[in-house]
Amino acid sequence: MPELPEVETILRSLLKLTIGRRILDFIPLRDDYILRGLDRRAEVVNAVIQAVERRGKFLAIHLSNGLSLLHHLGMSGRLMLRLKEDPLENHTHLRVPLDDGSYELRQRDPRRFGFAAILAKDELESFESWARLGADPFRLRAPRLHALLQGRKQAVKSFLLDQRRIAGLGNIYADEALFRAGIHPARPSGQITLAEAGRLFKHIRNVLRESIAAGGSSTNDYQRLDGTLGLFQHKHRVYRREGLPCFKCRNRIERWVIGGRGSYFCPHCQH
DNA sequence: ATGATTTCCTGTAGGC
DNA sequence: TGCCTACAGGAAATCA
Numbered sequence: 676m677p678e679l680p681e682v683e684t685i686l687r688s689l690l691k692l693t694i695g696r697r698i699l700d701f702i703p704l705r706d707d708y709i710l711r712g713l714d715r716r717a718e719v720v721n722a723v724i725q726a727v728e729r730r731g732k733f734l735a736i737h738l739s740n741g742l743s744l745l746h747h748l749g750m751s752g753r754l755m756l757r758l759k760e761d762p763l764e765n766h767t768h769l770r771v772p773l774d775d776g777s778y779e780l781r782q783r784d785p786r787r788f789g790f791a792a793i794l795a796k797d798e799l800e801s802f803e804s805w806a807r808l809g810a811d812p813f814r815l816r817a818p819r820l821h822a823l824l825q826g827r828k829q830a831v832k833s834f835l836l837d838q839r840r841i842a843g844l845g846n847i848y849a850d851e852a853l854f855r856a857g858i859h860p861a862r863p864s865g866q867i868t869l870a871e872a873g874r875l876f877k878h879i880r881n882v883l884r885e886s887i888a889a890g891g892s893s894t895n896d897y898q899r900l901d902g903t904l905g906l907f908q909h910k911h912r913v914y915r916r917e918g919l920p921c922f923k924c925r926n927r928i929e930r931w932v933i934g935g936r937g938s939y940f941c942p943h944c945q946h
Numbered sequence: 947a948t949g950a951t952t953t954c955c956t957g958t959a960g961g962c
Numbered sequence: 963t964g965c966c967t968a969c970a971g972g973a974a975a976t977c978a
């Protein structure tokens with residue numbers, strides 16, 4: 676599922692390949708909640724892509740006429756740059772042909788938890804989940820994280836998944852960071868000490884950085900913009916490794932459901 | 947307000 | 963092989 680490193684990987688490709696390109700058309704292939712702001716569809720045509728921005732797991736493509744395309748890939752969403760004549764994969768919801776003549780941006784999403792929206796500036800700024808995103812993990816420091824955790828009984832795993840607190844972590848990287856930090860995912864947030872918060876922020880940052888360098892994790896649906904796979908799934912230490920030996924101590928990895936999410940951890944290494 | 951639970955959706959995996 | 967059920971999860975909605 677696309678989390679911060681996967682979206683960042685897509686962002687970097689978009690920066691290289693789409694800045695300065697003119698949008699030739701905006702072709703919705705469905706008419707439901709997945710595509711929003713379609714009444715502005717005609718305004719998008721002929722606009723030029725000026726900037727691309729990531730916040731958390733959101734991707735915003737800013738256009739020359741002040742409109743923005745806001746994308747979220749949910750859990751099975753994929754953003755692709757394909758030749759116009761390439762066969763359409765099923766569950767492709769959006770096609771955006773670009774002015775280099777042969778390529779188009781496509782968004783597909785089998786499980787349909789993502790979306791794409793055409794938004795005016797004020798609409799983007801007031802878009803709830805975008806506007807209220809929490810701290811950027813790369814700007815986070817121990818005292819800030821510790822302060823955010825204080826006074827909460829909520830499991831630290833659930834805290835890490837709350838985009839209003841920290842933006843960009845999903846199930847994979849929350850579990851991987853907690854493993855590296857030696858913190859049990861079910862620990863009440865308020866019990867995390869300053870020293871533990873220090874380890875946690877450091878490992879959040881490191882695991883995200885390493886995954887970006889590897890092009891993200893291709894577990895089920897995720898691919899890069901050009902269709903190639905990320906490589907970080909080979910570096911996962913706990914995610915989806917229930918019953919397998921811990922890389923540190925050889926005890927078996929456990930899986931608990933925490934906050935409705937499958938959570939993988941080593942009962943020996945994480946406290 | 948906090949925090950836990952349910953909902954949306956479909957491909958995949960497992961059981962029989 | 964085929965049918966059925968359970969499960970996966972990001973974020974919004976709902977409920978206690």
